[in-house]
Amino acid sequence: MRVRLILLAAGLAIAAAPAPRPVRIDLPFDTTQFAELGAGAPAPDAINNNCLSCHSAEMVLNQPALSRMEWAGEVAKMRNVYKAPVAETDDAAIIDWLTAMSERRNNAGAKAGS
Amino acid sequence: MIARRHFLTLAASSIAAPALAAFVDLRLRGGPSHRPLTAAFADKRRMILQRTTPPLLETPLSVFDAGIFTPNDRFYVRWHWPFPTEIDARAFRLRVDGHVKAPLALSLADIAALPRFEIAAVNQCSGNSRGFFEPRVPGAQWGHGAMGNALWSGVRLRDVLARAGVKDGAVRLRFSGMDEPPLPEAPDFQKSLSLDHALDGEVMLATHMNGAPLPLMNGFPLRLVVPGWFSTYWVKMLDRIEVMTGRDENYWMAKAYLVPSTPDGGITPGTRDFARQPISTMVPRAFITNVIDGSRRHWQSALPVGGIAFGGTTGVARVEVSADGGATWRDATLGPDAGRYSFRRFDTVIAAPRGTARLLARCTSTAGVVQPLAGIWNPGGYLRGQVEAVNVEFI
Numbered sequence: 130m131r132v133r134l135i136l137l138a139a140g141l142a143i144a145a146a147p148a149p150r151p152v153r154i155d156l157p158f159d160t161t162q163f164a165e166l167g168a169g170a171p172a173p174d175a176i177n178n179n180c181l182s183c184h185s186a187e188m189v190l191n192q193p194a195l196s197r198m199e200w201a202g203e204v205a206k207m208r209n210v211y212k213a214p215v216a217e218t219d220d221a222a223i224i225d226w227l228t229a230m231s232e233r234r235n236n237a238g239a240k241a242g243s
Numbered sequence: 244m245i246a247r248r249h250f251l252t253l254a255a256s257s258i259a260a261p262a263l264a265a266f267v268d269l270r271l272r273g274g275p276s277h278r279p280l281t282a283a284f285a286d287k288r289r290m291i292l293q294r295t296t297p298p299l300l301e302t303p304l305s306v307f308d309a310g311i312f313t314p315n316d317r318f319y320v321r322w323h324w325p326f327p328t329e330i331d332a333r334a335f336r337l338r339v340d341g342h343v344k345a346p347l348a349l350s351l352a353d354i355a356a357l358p359r360f361e362i363a364a365v366n367q368c369s370g371n372s373r374g375f376f377e378p379r380v381p382g383a384q385w386g387h388g389a390m391g392n393a394l395w396s397g398v399r400l401r402d403v404l405a406r407a408g409v410k411d412g413a414v415r416l417r418f419s420g421m422d423e424p425p426l427p428e429a430p431d432f433q434k435s436l437s438l439d440h441a442l443d444g445e446v447m448l449a450t451h452m453n454g455a456p457l458p459l460m461n462g463f464p465l466r467l468v469v470p471g472w473f474s475t476y477w478v479k480m481l482d483r484i485e486v487m488t489g490r491d492e493n494y495w496m497a498k499a500y501l502v503p504s505t506p507d508g509g510i511t512p513g514t515r516d517f518a519r520q521p522i523s524t525m526v527p528r529a530f531i532t533n534v535i536d537g538s539r540r541h542w543q544s545a546l547p548v549g550g551i552a553f554g555g556t557t558g559v560a561r562v563e564v565s566a567d568g569g570a571t572w573r574d575a576t577l578g579p580d581a582g583r584y585s586f587r588r589f590d591t592v593i594a595a596p597r598g599t600a601r602l603l604a605r606c607t608s609t610a611g612v613v614q615p616l617a618g619i620w621n622p623g624g625y626l627r628g629q630v631e632a633v634n635v636e637f638i
Binding site: 151152153154155156157158159182183184185187188190191192193194195199203210211212213214234238 | 271273274275278281283284285286292293294295296297298299328329330331332333374379380381383384424425426428429430456459460463464494498
């Protein structure tokens with residue numbers, strides 16, 4: 130059969146090999162914390178304490194520069210939809226840090242582009 | 244060999260790399276655009292690291308240049324919630340219940356006893372290429388590598404349902420896997436399909452991909468395969484099928500993975516009120532894979548340009564390539580046809596201009612759907628399907 134010929138040509142196995150059992154893997158950890166943004170900038174304590182138990186920091190750090198309103202929306206989604214146990218009293222500090230990070234990136238981008 | 248050469252070219256443009264690059268530049272406008280390459284995940288060779296926990300691993304484009312079937316150890320990975328990292332295949336059971344005559348708990352041996360079925364099909368994340376949306380949108384910031392093509396083998400869903408006996412009045416099937424939210428009140432990942440779709444003889448339960456058992460991170464021991472539909476429906480570690488008589492109001496169908504109810508799924512940025520519907524079928528796409536966007540290379544008068552294309556819900560009828568940003572096009576030669584849902588190779592040779600070139604590849608499906616030059620936008624960053632450009636500088 131044609132598809133199997135293509136697979137064979139690609140050097141891929143065509144026998145339906147049985148699965149070893151039980152199957153077990155180890156997943157790597159990422160211990161990256163959100164960083165200090167410098168003197169006078171919002172502190173990362175609140176975001177580090179609230180936002181790393183369900184996902185690693187890359188999810189946040191890989192986002193494009195978002196506005197304060199967009200970041201507030203993301204924090205609200207984490208609490209309201211995904212039930213993240215974020216204390217509402219920490220919202221302001223988390224959103225401050227996120228917004229400051231995005232503003233820094235926008236500034237860095239504007240400088241790089243000029 | 245070609246793949247490695249391009250990989251190095253790509254690496255050289257991002258950092259001064261030793262023998263193997265540590266980062267790729269996805270060329271996402273406004274950034275952040277660099278991602279580490281990682282070989283730290285089980286059963287996976289070098290992948291683009293989007294997120295460690297839960298894993299989001301992207302396939303480097305060079306992998307697609309090496310063949311139309313994406314090797315299991317380079318196949319992308321996307322999880323919403325934590326999932327078991329140890330599975331006893333002998334203890335595994337697939338429950339089929341709800342509006343059925345005989346609820347089932349099938350072992351893998353029970354499933355293997357059903358008639359075998361296999362199909363080549365592209366598995367593509369709904370948000371593949373989201374990082375290229377402008378204006379940018381939040382979500383996993385994928386390049387073009389949240390997709391892959393495999394030969395899936397297992398059994399037809401229809402044959403499993405026949406064993407349970409669907410009762411009159413059933414309209415939908417809801418699927419869920421062994422992944423679980425870390426907070427119990429958070430929405431478990433569940434997706435559903437209409438009963439008619441589920442019975443079409445193509446929707447299947449796969450135990451193997453490309454002739455080997457599914458890697459655990461790709462859904463071992465069993466995943467749903469929905470040819471032509473985005474991967475959000477291809478539930479991994481599938482352990483429950485619920486036959487329903489009504490609508491599915493669960494979060495992942497009613498609130499997430501929705502697209503504007505417009506003909507092309509696009510909407511003007513900033514629009515607030517618009518009708519939405521669950522994302523469903525894929526659209527045609529083509530990717531040049533032997534020339535990397537943003538790369539520099541020695542000029543050659545006749546430049547081979549090739550890559551992979553897929554038609555969405557039907558096969559690839561035609562791929563055209565342009566070396567002048569779309570002013571003129573030439574037909575590429577199509578490679579072997581592995582089925583309507585598969586990647587298909589295309590190759591041609593273009594007369595390279597001096598200086599810089601903007602290379603384009605445009606797929607036309609066998610249904611006559613042509614990739615548009617202009618892109619759509621929606622707030623979820625879904626359904627990207629416009630012609631993609633590869634900018635190259637000749638030196």
